[in-house]
Amino acid sequence: MTYRREEHVLIPESDLEGMSVDTLAVRAGQIRTGQLEHSDAIFPTSSFVYGSAAQAAARFGGEEPGNIYSRFTNPTVQAFEARIAAMEGGERAVATSSGMAAILATCMALLKAGDHVICSRGVFGTTNVLFQKYLAKFGVETTFVGLTDMEQWRRAVRPETRMIFIETPSNPLCEVADMGALAELSRANDAFFVVDNCFCTPVLQRPFEHGADIIIHSATKYLDGQGRCVGGVVVGPNNLMEEVYGFLRSAGPTMSPFNAWVFLKGLETLPIRMRAHCDNALELAKWLEGQGAVDRVFYAGLPDHPQHGLAKRQQSGFGGVLSFTVKGGREQAWAFIDATRMISITANLGDVKTTITHPATTTHGRLSPEDKEQAGITENLVRISVGIEAVEDLKTDLQRGFEALENYRQGTV
Numbered sequence: 001m002t003y004r005r006e007e008h009v010l011i012p013e014s015d016l017e018g019m020s021v022d023t024l025a026v027r028a029g030q031i032r033t034g035q036l037e038h039s040d041a042i043f044p045t046s047s048f049v050y051g052s053a054a055q056a057a058a059r060f061g062g063e064e065p066g067n068i069y070s071r072f073t074n075p076t077v078q079a080f081e082a083r084i085a086a087m088e089g090g091e092r093a094v095a096t097s098s099g100m101a102a103i104l105a106t107c108m109a110l111l112k113a114g115d116h117v118i119c120s121r122g123v124f125g126t127t128n129v130l131f132q133k134y135l136a137k138f139g140v141e142t143t144f145v146g147l148t149d150m151e152q153w154r155r156a157v158r159p160e161t162r163m164i165f166i167e168t169p170s171n172p173l174c175e176v177a178d179m180g181a182l183a184e185l186s187r188a189n190d191a192f193f194v195v196d197n198c199f200c201t202p203v204l205q206r207p208f209e210h211g212a213d214i215i216i217h218s219a220t221k222y223l224d225g226q227g228r229c230v231g232g233v234v235v236g237p238n239n240l241m242e243e244v245y246g247f248l249r250s251a252g253p254t255m256s257p258f259n260a261w262v263f264l265k266g267l268e269t270l271p272i273r274m275r276a277h278c279d280n281a282l283e284l285a286k287w288l289e290g291q292g293a294v295d296r297v298f299y300a301g302l303p304d305h306p307q308h309g310l311a312k313r314q315q316s317g318f319g320g321v322l323s324f325t326v327k328g329g330r331e332q333a334w335a336f337i338d339a340t341r342m343i344s345i346t347a348n349l350g351d352v353k354t355t356i357t358h359p360a361t362t363t364h365g366r367l368s369p370e371d372k373e374q375a376g377i378t379e380n381l382v383r384i385s386v387g388i389e390a391v392e393d394l395k396t397d398l399q400r401g402f403e404a405l406e407n408y409r410q411g412t413v
């Protein structure tokens, strides 16, 4: 079929087939209105109108496709969903009000009482709480295992295991999971393999190519990239996403059109941002390794990282988050953090602005002391989400932290 470009409301998917993630980030999913706007339109409306009562009935009855109410569908949100689905190489995406809502919706849609989940121990602290405290109340039990220890994963499998859930690389220790091996284990046991791809984004890692069934994002992080909005998204095959959509439509934690619009704008620059984050993080990781007050640096881009080779095979970059332990405990870690002046002390990550966090008392603060210990969240651990400022300026600011530690060591504080 030929079309005139001026009638070109939705760029047909076939026009973009085979194009790179860099192009899809800018072009996929745009829905143009009759005004033929160049940028994405925003539809801040809670409901949609019909030409007649009969049409309203047909829409509600599912006989005619189209929008009804923005808790169900909204054109700006659909544009965001189509773009991220194209970038991940998935059939369909469903947007949510937050990354946690994406995880919750996936579990509520696909699990039932009596089912069992195996989850990696180092996941984001709130994910851990969601599984341990809330899903457990509804009869879904979770076993936590070490992300990189395949023997632990195999031993944890039960006849009722229905989901394997991971983050890779993990937060904050940058451990890398073997997705191929976990996909195989999931398939052999008829379980869904769910990957939180928040740290890498589809620019650096495409989990469907390694056997994932479902991909989850906190869009709050790199997809936005400028710390403006909270949102999430689930990507997967049509049949599973229909279930996730059904839960969201009934329960309500859907994405607002304004947030979807911000995320669409964020996605346009995601590929170039991710490359800048990776370059800065690698440079800083090497620099941190040479500092006397640092015990250990956790970053998969370093050749001595235990999963460096695996990360190279699975990822096209090592990501923008690193962590390190300072010599000492909480006091030293806090003194280091407090001495920085430019870098933001905040728990968010994936922002163009570099952020610094003490995981043990913030992101992972709700974990029990035993869970923290098992997950390697020690009191002397500091996490940096490396932004895109000039790396030399980041070193200047971090140097203030090292000076504070030196003063501490000499007893001059």
Ligand SMILES: Cc1ncc(COP(=O)(O)O)c(C=O)c1O
Binding pocket: 098, 099, 100, 101, 124, 127, 167, 171, 196, 198, 199, 217, 218, 219, 220, 221, 230, 231, 232
């Ligand atoms: C890896 C990961 N997944 C999920 C989430 C939850 O996302 P949100 O804060 O958007 O609910 C976070 C938040 O920090 C995260 O780091």
